Amino acid sequence: MSTGKALRIVLPAAVLVALVGGWEIYVDTGGVSQFVLPAPHSVAGALWNNSELLWSNFKTTAIEVVLGILLALLTGFSAAVAMHFSSTLRRALYPLAIGSQAVPFAVLAPTLVFWWGFGIFPKLVIVAVICFFPVLVTTLDALWSVDPDQLKLLRTLDASRWQAFRLAEAPAALPAAISGAKIALAVAVIAAFIAETSTGATAGSATGLGWEIVNDITALQTAREYAAVVVLMVFAVACFYTLALAERRLAPWAHRSRGEVS
Amino acid sequence: MSYRPERRAPVQALSEVSLHASEGELLAVVGPSGCGKTTLLELLCGLREPDAGTIECPPAALMPQRDLLLPWLSALDNAAVALRLAHMPKAQARARASKVFAELGLDGFEQARPYELSGGMRQRVAFVRTLLSGKQVLCLDEPFGALDAITRAEMQNWLVAALTQEPRTVVLVTHDVEEAVVLADRVAVLSPRPGRVVTELDVALEHPRRRTDPAVVALREQALEALGSERTSEREQVR
Ligand SMILES: Nc1ncnc2c1ncn2[C@@H]1O[C@H](COP(=O)(O)OP(=O)(O)OP(=O)(O)O)[C@@H](O)[C@H]1O
Ligand SMILES: [Mg+2]
Numbered sequence: 001m002s003t004g005k006a007l008r009i010v011l012p013a014a015v016l017v018a019l020v021g022g023w024e025i026y027v028d029t030g031g032v033s034q035f036v037l038p039a040p041h042s043v044a045g046a047l048w049n050n051s052e053l054l055w056s057n058f059k060t061t062a063i064e065v066v067l068g069i070l071l072a073l074l075t076g077f078s079a080a081v082a083m084h085f086s087s088t089l090r091r092a093l094y095p096l097a098i099g100s101q102a103v104p105f106a107v108l109a110p111t112l113v114f115w116w117g118f119g120i121f122p123k124l125v126i127v128a129v130i131c132f133f134p135v136l137v138t139t140l141d142a143l144w145s146v147d148p149d150q151l152k153l154l155r156t157l158d159a160s161r162w163q164a165f166r167l168a169e170a171p172a173a174l175p176a177a178i179s180g181a182k183i184a185l186a187v188a189v190i191a192a193f194i195a196e197t198s199t200g201a202t203a204g205s206a207t208g209l210g211w212e213i214v215n216d217i218t219a220l221q222t223a224r225e226y227a228a229v230v231v232l233m234v235f236a237v238a239c240f241y242t243l244a245l246a247e248r249r250l251a252p253w254a255h256r257s258r259g260e261v262s
Numbered sequence: 263m264s265y266r267p268e269r270r271a272p273v274q275a276l277s278e279v280s281l282h283a284s285e286g287e288l289l290a291v292v293g294p295s296g297c298g299k300t301t302l303l304e305l306l307c308g309l310r311e312p313d314a315g316t317i318e319c320p321p322a323a324l325m326p327q328r329d330l331l332l333p334w335l336s337a338l339d340n341a342a343v344a345l346r347l348a349h350m351p352k353a354q355a356r357a358r359a360s361k362v363f364a365e366l367g368l369d370g371f372e373q374a375r376p377y378e379l380s381g382g383m384r385q386r387v388a389f390v391r392t393l394l395s396g397k398q399v400l401c402l403d404e405p406f407g408a409l410d411a412i413t414r415a416e417m418q419n420w421l422v423a424a425l426t427q428e429p430r431t432v433v434l435v436t437h438d439v440e441e442a443v444v445l446a447d448r449v450a451v452l453s454p455r456p457g458r459v460v461t462e463l464d465v466a467l468e469h470p471r472r473r474t475d476p477a478v479v480a481l482r483e484q485a486l487e488a489l490g491s492e493r494t495s496e497r498e499q500v501r
Pocket of ligand 2: 300301403
C-alpha cells in the first residue's frame with residue numbers, strides 16, 4: 001500500500017511542478033508582460049512579503065466559506081428531509097430552489113446589506129445560498145433511492161415512521177449531503193469572492209481575499225493578486241479533503257467497495 | 263392478486279389461493295420461480311393488499327428473500343433491530359441477540375458489518391432478526407437458500423429445536439422440496455404463475471426426520487410429481 005500512498009502525493013506534485021515550470025519559462029522568455037501574468041517566482045515573493053496582509057484577509061474569507069458551507073449543509077439537509085416527508089412542500093419549494101440558483105448575487109447584495117449591514121453575515125448567507133442547492137439535490141436523491149423493501153421490512157418490525165427514518169433513511173442521506181457539500185465547495189470559494197466584492201464597500205468591512213484581489217487588480221499589483229489566488233486554491237483543496245475525511249469517518253460503510261486495505 | 267406495472271401489461275401473481283395454517287403449525291410453500299410465493303408472504307405480512315379475497319393473519323414478521331440488513335449497523339445490532347424498535351435498552355437487546363448468535367455459529371462476528379459477512383452468514387443474521395421480532399407468525403422466504411448443505415442441515419435442525427422450545431406459526435417458502443418435507447407439518451404445492459394451490463400434503467412424521475427415511479422420500483416424490491405435472495400440463499396448453 002505504501003507505493004500507492006506515495007503516488008498519491010508524487011503524482012499531483014509532478015503535475016504541479018510541470019505546470020509551474022512551464023509557466024515560469026513562458027513568462028521569463030518574454031511570452032507575456034509581468035503585469036498581465038506574473039512569473040511564479042514573483043508570486044512566491046509576493047506571498048512571502050505580504051504574508052501578514054494575506055493571512056488577515058484569508059481569515060475573513062475562510063470564516064465565510066466554512067460557516068457558509070456548514071449553514072448550507074444544515075439547511076440543505078433539513079430542507080431535503082422536509083421535502084422528502086411532504087410532497088406538498090416539495091412541489092411548492094423545489095422549483096424555487098432551482099430558480100434561486102440563477103440569481104446573480106450582485107442584484108441581491110443591496111437588499112442583504114440593507115437587512116444585515118456590511119458585516120460577515122450577509123456574505124455568509126450568499127455562500128450558504130449558493131452551496132445549499134447541491135446539498136439539497138444529493139440529499140433528496142439519496143432519500144429517494146432508499147430501498148422501498150427495506151422500509152417495508154422495518155414496517156413489519158413495527159417501526160414508526162420516525163424510527164424508519166432514523167434507521168434507514170438518515171444514514172443513507174448523510175454521506176450524500178457531504179458529497180453535495182464537496183460539490184458545493186467548488187463554487188463556495190468563488191461565492192465568497194462574489195459576496196465580498198458585492199457587499200463589502202465601507203472601509204471597515206473591506207476585508208477578505210476577494211476584496212484584496214479586486215483592489216490589487218485596480219492597483220496593478222498582479223503578483224499579490226496571484227498570491228491571493230494561490231491561498232484560495234490551497235484553501236479549497238484543504239476544505240475538500242477535510243470533507244472527504246469527515247465522510248469517511250461518519251459513513252465508513254459507503255467506502256467499502258473501494259476495497260482499500262490500509 | 264395482480265401487479266400493475268406502469269407501461270406494461272398487468273401481471274397476475276396469484277389466483278385463488280386458499281391456505282390455512284393452524285397455530286403452531288409449520289406450513290411449507292413450494293412452487294416454481296415467479297409463481298407468487300414472495301407475493302403471498304407480503305400479503306400475509308400486510309405489505310400488500312389483495313385485489314380479491316381475504317387474509318386473516320395475526321401480526322407476522324417477514325424474513326425477506328434478500329437479507330436487507332442495514333449496512334451501517336453491526337451484525338449484532340441488525341439482529342437486535344426489532345428489540346431496539348420496541349425500545350428495549352441497547353445492552354439487553356444485544357445480550358439477547360448474542361445468545362442466539364452463539365447458537366447459530368455466528369459468534370465472533372457480532373461487530374462485523376453486513377458487507378464483511380458471507381451470504382450465508384447474512385442470511386443467518388436476517389433469520390435471527392426475524393426470530394427476535396417476537397411475532398406469533400414467521401414468514402420465511404427461502405431462509406436457507408444461500409447455505410451449503412451441511413450448514414443448511416444444521417440450521418434446519420436448529421429451527422426445529424427452536425420451534426419446539428417456543429412454538430410459533432411458520433410459513434416457509436422454499437425451492438427445496440426435500441427441505442419442505444423435512445421441516446413442515448404440511449406442504450402446499452403451487453402451480454406456475456398465476457399461482458394456485460395444486461396439492462397440500464400432510465407430513466405426519468415425528469421430528470427429527472431423516473432425509474433417507476422412506477416416508478420422507480415418498481412425500482418428496484409426491485410433491486415433485488405435483489410440481490412436474492403442472493409444468494407439463496402448462497406446456498401442453500401452450501401447444
Ligand atoms: N413489484 C412488482 N411489480 C410488478 N410485478 C411484480 C412485482 N413483484 C413481483 N412481480 C411479479 O409477480 C410474479 C410473482 O413474483 P414473486 O416475487 O411473488 O415470485 P416468487 O414465487 O417469490 O419467485 P422466486 O421463487 O423466484 O422468488 C412474478 O411474475 C413477478 O414478475
Ligand atoms: Mg420469491
